[in-house]
Amino acid sequence: MVAECVTGKKVLMKGNYAIANAAIKAGCQCYFGYPITPQSEIGEFMSGKMQELGRAYVSAESELAAINMVIGAVSTGVKAMSSSSSCAISLMQEALSYATADQLPVVLVSVMRGGPGLGNIYPSQGDYNQATIGGGNGDYKLIVLAPSTVQECIDLTYKAFYLAFKYKNPTMILADGLLGQMMEPVEFYDYPYPEIDTTSWALSGAKDRSARVIRSYAPLEENQCVFLDNLFKKYELIEQNEVEYEEYMVDDADFVVVAFGSMFRNVKSAVKLCREKGLKVGAFRPITLYPFPSERLNSLADKVKKILVTEINMGQMVRDVRLAVNGKVPVLFKGKGVGAMIDVETLVEEIEKQMGGV
Amino acid sequence: MATQVFSIPKSLKKDVKYSFCPGCDHGVAVRLVAECLDELGLKENTITATSIGCSVGLYDFIDIDAIEAPHGRALAVATGVKRANPDKFVFTYQGDGDFASIGWAESMHSAFRGEKLSAICINNTTYGMTGGQLGPTTLLGQVTTTSPTGRNIEYYGYPVKIAEHIALSEGTAFSARVSLDSVANIRKAKAAIKKAFEVQMKGLGFGFVEILSSCPTNWRMSPQQAHERVRNEMMPIYKLGVYKDITA
Ligand SMILES: Cc1ncc(C[n+]2csc(CCOP(=O)(O)OP(=O)(O)O)c2C)c(N)n1
Ligand code: SF4
Ligand SMILES: [Mg+2]
Numbered sequence: 001m002v003a004e005c006v007t008g009k010k011v012l013m014k015g016n017y018a019i020a021n022a023a024i025k026a027g028c029q030c031y032f033g034y035p036i037t038p039q040s041e042i043g044e045f046m047s048g049k050m051q052e053l054g055r056a057y058v059s060a061e062s063e064l065a066a067i068n069m070v071i072g073a074v075s076t077g078v079k080a081m082s083s084s085s086s087c088a089i090s091l092m093q094e095a096l097s098y099a100t101a102d103q104l105p106v107v108l109v110s111v112m113r114g115g116p117g118l119g120n121i122y123p124s125q126g127d128y129n130q131a132t133i134g135g136g137n138g139d140y141k142l143i144v145l146a147p148s149t150v151q152e153c154i155d156l157t158y159k160a161f162y163l164a165f166k167y168k169n170p171t172m173i174l175a176d177g178l179l180g181q182m183m184e185p186v187e188f189y190d191y192p193y194p195e196i197d198t199t200s201w202a203l204s205g206a207k208d209r210s211a212r213v214i215r216s217y218a219p220l221e222e223n224q225c226v227f228l229d230n231l232f233k234k235y236e237l238i239e240q241n242e243v244e245y246e247e248y249m250v251d252d253a254d255f256v257v258v259a260f261g262s263m264f265r266n267v268k269s270a271v272k273l274c275r276e277k278g279l280k281v282g283a284f285r286p287i288t289l290y291p292f293p294s295e296r297l298n299s300l301a302d303k304v305k306k307i308l309v310t311e312i313n314m315g316q317m318v319r320d321v322r323l324a325v326n327g328k329v330p331v332l333f334k335g336k337g338v339g340a341m342i343d344v345e346t347l348v349e350e351i352e353k354q355m356g357g358v
Numbered sequence: 359m360a361t362q363v364f365s366i367p368k369s370l371k372k373d374v375k376y377s378f379c380p381g382c383d384h385g386v387a388v389r390l391v392a393e394c395l396d397e398l399g400l401k402e403n404t405i406t407a408t409s410i411g412c413s414v415g416l417y418d419f420i421d422i423d424a425i426e427a428p429h430g431r432a433l434a435v436a437t438g439v440k441r442a443n444p445d446k447f448v449f450t451y452q453g454d455g456d457f458a459s460i461g462w463a464e465s466m467h468s469a470f471r472g473e474k475l476s477a478i479c480i481n482n483t484t485y486g487m488t489g490g491q492l493g494p495t496t497l498l499g500q501v502t503t504t505s506p507t508g509r510n511i512e513y514y515g516y517p518v519k520i521a522e523h524i525a526l527s528e529g530t531a532f533s534a535r536v537s538l539d540s541v542a543n544i545r546k547a548k549a550a551i552k553k554a555f556e557v558q559m560k561g562l563g564f565g566f567v568e569i570l571s572s573c574p575t576n577w578r579m580s581p582q583q584a585h586e587r588v589r590n591e592m593m594p595i596y597k598l599g600v601y602k603d604i605t606a
Contacts, residue, residue, distance in 0.1 A: 030442050056441035060434070061467040068431040068464070072407065072438025075425045080442060098428050203423040203439070205446060207402035211371075213417045215426040 002045060005188040013186050015150045015179040016041035019109055022157035023081055024049060026191045028107070030056040030080035032069035034088065037121045038177035039111035042083040056080075063088040067095040067108065074104045075214050077202025079161055083109035085177075086127055087118055090135060096170055097136025100231070101216035103201075105164035108142075109157075109173045111180040114338035122339040123177035125261060128316035131174045132290050139228055141235055143171040143242070144289040148264045150184035156287075162193035167238055168201070174289060176312070178262045178341065235291075244287040245296060249275060253282030255355050256300055258309045258321055260286050263341050267310060270347035281351055289317070294324035301328035308354055310334045310342055367392035369401045371421045381581025383538045383571035384412055387480055388419050390548045391451065394555055395422065404447045407436040409461075411453030412486045412573075430461030433468040436475050447558065449476040454568075455485045458518045459494040465524070469564045472529025476554045476565040479520060482573040483592065490576030494518040497595060502576075517595070521568040525601035531563030534600040537570040537593065539585040546598075553603065562604060570596055 003011035005021045013021070020042045023031070031050055033043040043059075050057035056073070060066035066082045073080035084092065089110045099106045112127045114120040131144045143163050145156040156173055164171040203212055218224040248268055250256055259267040264285040274281040284300065286293050301307065306329055309318040318333045325331055334350050336342050366372060369392035378384045395401050401422055408416045410429035417424040427435040432450040440448040457465050457479040468475060484502055485491045491504040495517050499508040509517070525533040532554050536547035547569060554565030570592050572584035579587060600606070 030438065032438065058437060058441060058471075061463050064431065065434040065437075065464050065467065068427060068434035069438035069441070071427075071431075072425065072435035072440075073442035074438075075435075076405065076439055076442050076446075078442040080438065094428055095431070102425070203405045203425060204443075205403045205405060206421060206423050211421045211423055213424045213426070215417065215424075217414060217426060 007188050007190055010185050010187050012183050013150060014041060014181060014183050015153045015175060017045055018150050018153040018186055019157050019173065020045040021188065022154040025188065026079065026158050026161040028079045028081050030073040030078060032058045032060050032066040032082050033084065034060050034063050034066050036085045036088045038113055038180045039083050039085050039109065042109060063091040067092040070106050071095060071099055071104055074106055075203050077198030081107040085111045086113045086115050089127065089130060093135035096134060096142060097138055097140055098216055099170045100140035102214050103168040104170065105168055106170040107160050107164050108170065109175065112176040120338065121177060123262065123312065124338045125176055125263060125312040126338065128289065128313060131172050141290050143169055143238065144174050146174045146261045146287060146289050147179060148261050148285060150182060151186045153179065154186055154188060158191055158193065163242065165196035167234060176262050239291040242288055243291045243293045245293040246285040246287060248283040250282030250284060250300060252280055254280045254305050255351065256282045256284050256304045256307050257351065258284045258307060259311065260289060260317060263310055263312055266341045266344050266347060269344045270351060273344065273348050274351055279355060292320050297321060297324040298326065301325040304329060306330050306332060306354060308332045308334060308351065310347065312336055312338060312341060367396045369395040369421055370419055374418055377415050377418060378412065379575040381572065381574045381584065384480060386538045386544060387569050387571060388416060390551055391478060392420060393548060394552045398555055400447045405439050407432040407439065407450045409450065409452035409456040411456050413451050413453050413480055416451045430456050431464055432456065432461065433464045433475065433477060437468055437473050440473060440475055449478065451478045453486065454479060454481040454495045455493040458520050469524050469527035469530045472563040474558050474561055476558045478551065479568045480571045481520065481568050482571045484573055484576050486573045486576055497591060519596065521566065521601050524566045529563050530602050531557035531565055531604045533566045533602040535568045535570065535596055535598050537588055537598055539588045557605065
């Protein structure tokens with residue numbers, strides 16, 4: 001049973017159900033999906049709830065179909081979403097490229113599991129690159145939001161719908177198997193963002209106006225150049241306005257640990273322990289993986305002596321941190337291929353070892 | 359006093375450059391679709407999902423809202439449009455490669471689900487836009503750029519009979535195969551398109567029309583020769599007719 005999510009009432013809930021409930025409260029009218037662990041609860045919950053509410057749910061024949069159904073629905077200005085995981089998000093890359101080219105407010109939840117290939121169903125952060133660099137063709141970016149608590153699954157699901165429509169750009173919530181399956185107390189609140197007017201672009205039938213075409217085919221070189229220049233002006237705006245991050249005890253820190261998503265939870269505990277030992281350590285968490293908080297990391301590098309990046313993958317976000325810091329200080333990496341987050345003791349040990357020279 | 363007996367359908371744009379090859383049946387098919395939209399009063403309430411192939415040009419001609427789906431995904435995109443807007447009229451216009459090869463899963467499952475959609479498939483027995491390669495409907499013996507000695511079963515397997523397969527689905531309300539090789543057949547084609555539209559309007563299920571269509575350019579034939587090929591080589595294998603009509 002999934003707890004009733006009454007505004008203002010604390011309930012205990014799994015991350016996957018929190019995302020699904022928040023999407024419904026955000027006004028998501030259509031859900032299209034195909035099962036895959038560790039996110040199947042989202043589709044399972046949606047199948048009943050959407051029918052009950054008279055909204056649309058389709059058990060798609062594949063993730064390829066599911067994401068293209070989302071494209072169809074949002075092209076009419078309606079809020080719609082899909083959710084999936086790792087190897088199945090791979091199947092959606094072509095459509096994500098189209099959706100950025102078509103400037104469509106697609107919302108997609110990616111609950112990472114082990115990879116490459118079929119991998120396994122343990123938690124992982126191995127799809128950081130898939131989310132932020134992408135596997136679709138051409139120059140494009142997704143807005144990527146990475147929650148680290150179940151409460152934040154709600155906050156960032158709301159935000160994902162808002163940003164997707166504000167910028168007409170596909171937006172991804174990048175969670176992991178741990179967050180999807182973990183229960184935490186959360187509090188629901190009403191969708192806090194303004195509704196974005198879509199009447200200037202949404203397809204609705206050419207009544208009392210000329211026909212609209214949502215297309216990416218641009219046979220002429222110059223047209224495609226103009227299109228890309230404009231697309232990247234939009235990305236500049238996103239980079240100026242939407243960067244979000246969390247800092248913990250960085251003010252006087254000599255050493256900062258950077259992590260995103262679930263991994264940050266243990267990093268915070270490790271920093272607390274290090275502080276008790278008198279070590280000047282802080283923690284930093286990008287909440288928006290795109291736009292990445294590069295500027296802030298660059299200015300932190302003026303104050304700290306070393307940065308340690310920890311991820312449940314073989315080293316993906318660490319590249320973005322290195323680019324941000326641009327050689328000012330050494331950026332070290334502590335990773336793990338897949339599974340449970342690196343434990344607090346190991347982190348403390350690693351920090352102490354690396355701080356030896358600080 | 360002169361009486362006007364022929365005019366451009368309201369659902370077609372007036373001042374566009376014709377982009378299909380001379381003698382290509384795509385032009386006739388687009389006109390028939392536009393006439394049906396006009397006659398059923400659908401122009402202002404319609405959204406179409408176009409496909410990748412020579413059919414992508416539909417949105418250059420037709421004066422209705424359109425979204426270009428990735429290759430093969432037109433019926434998934436259309437499903438999304440329709441589920442979000444059950445009161446809109448939604449159709450796809452796809453090539454045989456788009457519909458029956460790369461998009462076979464999307465096509466069949468839209469029919470299985472009984473989506474209230476109408477789909478038009480232009481069967482020209484080849485991937486036209488990319489220069490005439492072997493596709494799902496390429497006939498046995500047919501020479502294409504990727505079947506240089508003709509399609510043989512050993513190497514390439516059998517051609518797909520689309521309208522028959524769609525008719526097998528319980529969610530299908532109407533499935534027919536038509537041709538544009540003669541005036542009589544063009545009339546029948548229009549009636550079939552209209553029927554495929556009407557079953558959606560009545561909420562009866564999936565409406566489908568496969569149109570046997572010439573591709574003079576890739577077949578390396580004159581328009582006349584191309585229609586003869588439709589008659590003499592395609593029609594004996596791809597038999598014209600209504601394969602399912604739940605209103606009959
Ligand atoms: C995913 C993908 N694969 C391949 C292509 C290249 N491509 C463009 S059109 C086309 C063939 C279309 O053939 P068909 O659907 O029969 O339409 P026709 O051009 O014959 O009308 C192909 C293979 C593409 N655009 N996207
Ligand atoms: S290539 Fe063939 S199908 Fe395409 S427009 Fe030319 S004749 Fe028509
Ligand atoms: Mg073709």
